[in-house]
Amino acid sequence: MNLQTADAALIDDLVQHVGEEAVSIDPKVLLSNSHDFGKIVDHQLPLAVVFAERVEDVQATLRLASAAGVSVVPRGAGTGVSGGAHAVPRCIVLSLERMNRxxxxxxxxxxxxxxxxxxxxxxxxxxxxxxxxxxxxxxxxxxxxxxxxxxxxxxxxxxxxxxxxxxxxxxxxxxxxxxxxxxxxxxxxxxxxxxxxxxxxxxxxxxxxxxxxxxxxxxxLSAKTCSIAAVFTDVVQAAAGVMAIAGVRVQPAILELLDIGTMRVLDATYGSDLSARGGALLLVRTDGHGAEIEAGIVRSALENLGAQLSGAEDEEAVRLIEMRRASRGDGQDDKYRVGEDIAVPRSAMVEYMGTLDMIAARNHVMVRIVAHAGDGNLHPTFWVDPDDGSEGVARLDAALDESIRAALDVGGTITGEHGVGTVKREWLAWEQSAEVLELQRKIKAVFDPEGILNPGKAIL
Amino acid sequence: MNLQTADAALIDDLVQHVGEEAVSIDPKVLLSNSHDFGKIVDHQLPLAVVFAERVEDVQATLRLASAAGVSVVPRGAGTGVSGGAHAVPRCIVLSLERMNRxxxxxxxxxxxxxxxxxxxxxxxxxxxxxxxxxxxxxxxxxxxxxxxxxxxxxxxxxxxxxxxxxxxxxxxxxxxxxxxxxxxxxxxxxxxxxxxxxxxxxxxxxxxxxxxxxxxxxxxLSAKTCSIAAVFTDVVQAAAGVMAIAGVRVQPAILELLDIGTMRVLDATYGSDLSARGGALLLVRTDGHGAEIEAGIVRSALENLGAQLSGAEDEEAVRLIEMRRASRGDGQDDKYRVGEDIAVPRSAMVEYMGTLDMIAARNHVMVRIVAHAGDGNLHPTFWVDPDDGSEGVARLDAALDESIRAALDVGGTITGEHGVGTVKREWLAWEQSAEVLELQRKIKAVFDPEGILNPGKAIL
The missing domain is CATH 3.30.465.10 (Uridine Diphospho-n-acetylenolpyruvylglucosamine Reductase; domain 3)
Structure with missing residues (x-):
């Protein structure tokens, strides 16, 4: 029995065990389930997509795939940005979207x-x-x-x-x-x-x-929240604002920092005038029964730094926070534009943002930054003009590599919250020792001795 | 070379690598480092105690012990209550107390x-x-x-x-x-x-x-905390107080529930009159910038339930919280008195406390309870009169087993925070499936293939 016959037999078995409606080999379905929002380097199509509805469907799929030596790529909504849900060679994509109760x-x-x-x-x-x-x-x-x-x-x-x-x-x-x-x-x-x-x-x-x-x-769920938008002259001042909020011992529920580039994107998208008002923006939300007291303390601290604050009414700040939530939604990363996700010790944020500017300038790439500033988790977006072609891509890749090195140099990590997936895998060895990488491979082997579960992801 | 000669050679090697002052075979030192505060069933003395001062000392000890096939029991202050630091047959106790910077x-x-x-x-x-x-x-x-x-x-x-x-x-x-x-x-x-x-x-x-x-x-560190002591008629009412605090969406920093037995212990120890005032006690602390607002909300909620509250000044409540911190300090568990550590879904606390009373009555043992009530983590202490001898111990053991079964029956766990150690190991299989136990053994083997690290603890 050759490989293709074996794969056809697997699909027959899957249909028999999980039902016909739960297995698709429709080319359109294969394509739309073949990747997430992470950059695609080696695009693969799955042999089939299984839409599990019951625990037993998941069990049958894994049992049959194991027996056939076929990989399984589990998938939720496919909104990941690190390629964790990218299809791999000779795989079944196992969609969990119908198990939605x-x-x-x-x-x-x-x-x-x-x-x-x-x-x-x-x-x-x-x-x-x-x-x-x-x-x-x-x-x-x-x-x-x-x-x-x-x-x-x-x-x-x-x-x-x-x-x-x-x-x-x-x-x-x-x-x-x-x-x-x-x-x-x-x-x-x-x-x-x-x-x-x-x-x-x-x-x-x-x-x-x-x-x-x-x-x-x-x-x-807090009955009361208070939201503040604070415009600063530049990110150095905004980062000082982050430290000032920590200094007055308020733990905001939300604390976001946006640089001028991100403010311009918001202006272009929503018709706002943020970039005319200053060079960096902090968005702060306090919650809980002490929300108003905390907001008052935050307002004083930021005013002392010379920030322009939104009015005591929440309206403008709430609107900006909602805009911010959507501000990275430029669609899928590609070879000309990549959103990053490093985290650094919070006190190193200013230095690191300066380094990012230097890296961008040195490599002639563009960069804008938004940060979950309370956590020191930065999302720089680097991009080049697609007209620059492969030469531009080379500059972009160099800038990305340098930005990761620089994060590690200040005690940071290659990924704050997006995950390693396929996209960040090459950088994992920059952060973790050979022994730690080896331990993870061995743990993987304990759970998945045949290595059929989402191979080539998360670890190295 | 027989075993004893091999052990002597290991101790010589240890002395050579970590220094003479770092290795003790003094019988008094061996004894005092041979157990923690958990119940002792099979008392063992270590071959030696190594007092590591540097990372290299720890590395050398583990390398030499591995080569000799001798177990290593790591040890902090030995204040654990589950026997996790009990010495095992033919072991080195590795004390980390000197690595205290x-x-x-x-x-x-x-x-x-x-x-x-x-x-x-x-x-x-x-x-x-x-x-x-x-x-x-x-x-x-x-x-x-x-x-x-x-x-x-x-x-x-x-x-x-x-x-x-x-x-x-x-x-x-x-x-x-x-x-x-x-x-x-x-x-x-x-x-x-x-x-x-x-x-x-x-x-x-x-x-x-x-x-x-x-x-x-x-x-x-909160600049402001507010503390409240609330006396209730019984634990049912006190547990209703716990749910009432959740109902008004206040997350206290501390939320402790003490039953009448624990109140009597406090009275006997500190000369207080708690047990004359009611049948159960809640201790609540709020903190953060909203501490006073939250304390006000908590006070109203508890007053509505008919609780007697401590004065608006914190003094009495602060003193009671400090007393509570020390209230389980009756020394080491032994076969006549055992402190337990189960956790249950918070809404099951009342039912479970009633079950504990029934279990105690049925087995003719005494019980008192203190709970980290915000987390549903209960510490019942069961005891019998030492004069009852082995018959009393049998009743105590039966009550303990039943209390664990009852916790699992309401969706709880055998240990909320003390750990499995040696003391709770027999109960682990009541909570976890054979497959989960096996996964843990395999993970252990990844990290410690020879099984020299604290064998017989934590997993089954």
Whole structure:
């Protein structure tokens, strides 16, 4: 039996086990499920896409793929930006988007149990009536799934105060490569029974197992929030504002820094006049019962630095925060434009932003920056004119490499919240030692001895 | 060469590599380093105690022990209560208490780097001058080490709001069983490069590696706190108070529930009159800039339930919280008295406390309860009269088993914050499936293929 016959037999088996409606080999479906929003270097089409509806479908898919030696690429909404959901050679894409039910909301326990295909915003909508929220809010929250958020350990705007995805995940149901279903973690806020397999699985980008349900901790939806927009002359002053807010010991729920380039994009998109008013913007939101007191303290601290503040009414600042949420939505990264995601110790932000400007100038590329400033997590976007062709791409790639080196030089990391995927894999060895890389390969082998689960992602 | 000669040779090698002052075979030292505060079933003495002063000492000890096939039991202050630091047959105890330097405080980044032997309270003292705190505060915080806190993923009173140890650990330097030094995690608040080995190591009780430094996140030391003591008629009412505080969406920094038995212990110890005033006590602390607003909201909510509240001045409530911190300090658990550590979904607390009373009555044992009520983490203490001898011990053991079963029956866990150690190991299989237990054994084998690191602890 040659390879193609074997693949056809696998697809027949899949149809038999998960049903005809759950398996697609439609070229359009294969194409649209073949990648996420990360830069594509080696585009591959899957043999088929399985749209799992039940845990058993996931188990059958993994069992059959294991037996056939075919790789499986799990997929949520495909909104990742690191290529974690890119198809690999000879693979099945396992879509979890139809497993989209909220299984349980235990409002008194501040816990929900959800299938992986539940959209982040839908979970938030469902728990809001109980005065609760699911805190992690990646920019994609209106379309991305909890399963994808778990796979990438997604961050977002609110994680300055409320932590990233792993801080909200209490337990997981996971199907291993051989089809075994396991439960990790717990139903309770605290628990230390055995190794923390839950945290190991969060952020593992589908390389260790496929999440089929997640037990998540909910937080209080604040009845009162206060929002402040502060315009500064430049990013150095805005970064001083970030440190000043820390200095007065206020932990904002949201603390975003936008440079002039990002302000210009907002102006062009929304007709605002931000870039005429200054050279950098801080967006701050306080929440909780002390929101107004905290906002007052933040306003004084920023005024002392000479910032121009939005009015005491929230309206303008709220509008800007909503604009900011959408400000990286320029579509898919490509070889001419790449959004980065490094994180640095917060006190190194100013220095690092200066370095980014120098790197951009040196390589004749453009750069603009937006930062989850409370966390020291920066998203520079580098781009060149597509007319510059391969010479421009070479300059862009050089600038990207230099920006990563520079982040590591100040004690940072190659990825704050987007994940390694395929896009950042080459840089992982710059951050981690050979021994640490080897440990991760061995852990991968414990969970997935045949290496069928999303090979070539997350680790090196 | 027989075993004893081999052991003597190992001790000679250790002396040669780490120095004479760092190795003790003094029987008194062996005895005092042979156990923690957990119940002792199979008391063992180590061959020697190594008091490491440098990373190289830890590496040499592990390398030599590996070569000799001798187990190594890492040890902080020995204040654990699950037997995680109990000596095992033919072992070296590796004490980290001399590695007690704070290596770095980066106040602007809200990060500290510490050696494992740093005492929790000393770190807090050192960072307080910067307006910062290290949040996890186990009852042992005045004497326990950060290394031990990391090994057990220690909780404490403040973790209702600020999370447990794993939520404050950003990165670790760890020596593996073969002496290899690795670094996991990062210097930054956020980071998702590769698998989360840091969280895997936190709470692994020294079975995967020996922590030689930890990079921890610090939090804001609140300039203002408000403390409230609320006396209720019984624990049912006090638990209703816990739910009422959640209902008004206040997240206290501390939220402790004490039953009548615990109140009597406090009265006997401190000459207070708590047990004359009611049948259960809630201790609440709010902090942050909104502390007074939140305290006002909490006071109204509890008054509505008929609680007797401490005065608006904090004095009495502060004193009670300090008393509570010390209220489990009856010394080491033994076969006649055992402190438990289960966690349940918070809404199940009342039902579970009733079940504990029934279990105690049925088995003719005494029980009193104190709970980190915000987290649903209960510490019942069960005891029998030592005069009852082995028959009493049998009743005590039966009650313990039943209390664990009952916690699992309501969706809880066998250990909220103390760890599995040796004491809770037999119960692990009640909570975790054979597949999950097997995964953990395989992960252990990745880090420690010869199985020399703290064997017989943490996992089954």
């Amino acid at each position: 909220i299984l349980e909301i235990r409002a008194e326990d501040e816990v929900a149990v959800v299938q992986p295909g539940v959209i982040n915003a839908e979970l938030n909508h469902a728990v809001a009536k109980h005065g609760l929220m699911y805190a992690p809010d990646p920019a994609s929250y209106k379309v991305s799934t909890i399963g994808g958020n778990v796979a990438t350990n997604a961050g977002g705007l609110r994680c300055a105060k409320y932590g990233v995805t792993t801080d909200s995940v209490l337990g997981l149901d996971v199907v291993l490569a051989d089809g075994t279903l396991i439960s990790t973690g717990r139903n309770t806020f605290k628990g230390v029974a055995g190794y923390d397999l839950t945290s190991l699985l969060v952020g593992s980008e589908g390389t260790l197992g496929v999440v089929v349900s997640a037990t998540v901790r909910l937080r209080y | 704070i290596l770095e405080i980066r106040a602007e980044d809200e990060v500290a780097v510490v050696q494992p032997g740093v005492i929790n309270a000393e770190l807090n003292h050192a960072v307080a001058k910067h307006g910062l705190m290290y949040a996890p505060d186990p009852a042992s915080y005045k004497v326990s080490t950060i290394g031990g806190n990391v090994a057990t993923n220690a909780g404490g009173l403040r973790c209702a709001k600020y999370g447990v140890t794993t939520d404050s650990v950003l990165g670790l330097d760890v020596v593996l069983a073969d002496g290899t030094l690795i670094s996991t995690g990062r210097n930054t608040f956020k980071g998702v490069a590769g698998y989360d080995l840091t969280s895997l190591l936190v709470g692994s009780e020294g079975t995967l590696g020996v922590v030689v430094s930890a990079t921890v996140r610090l939090r804001y």
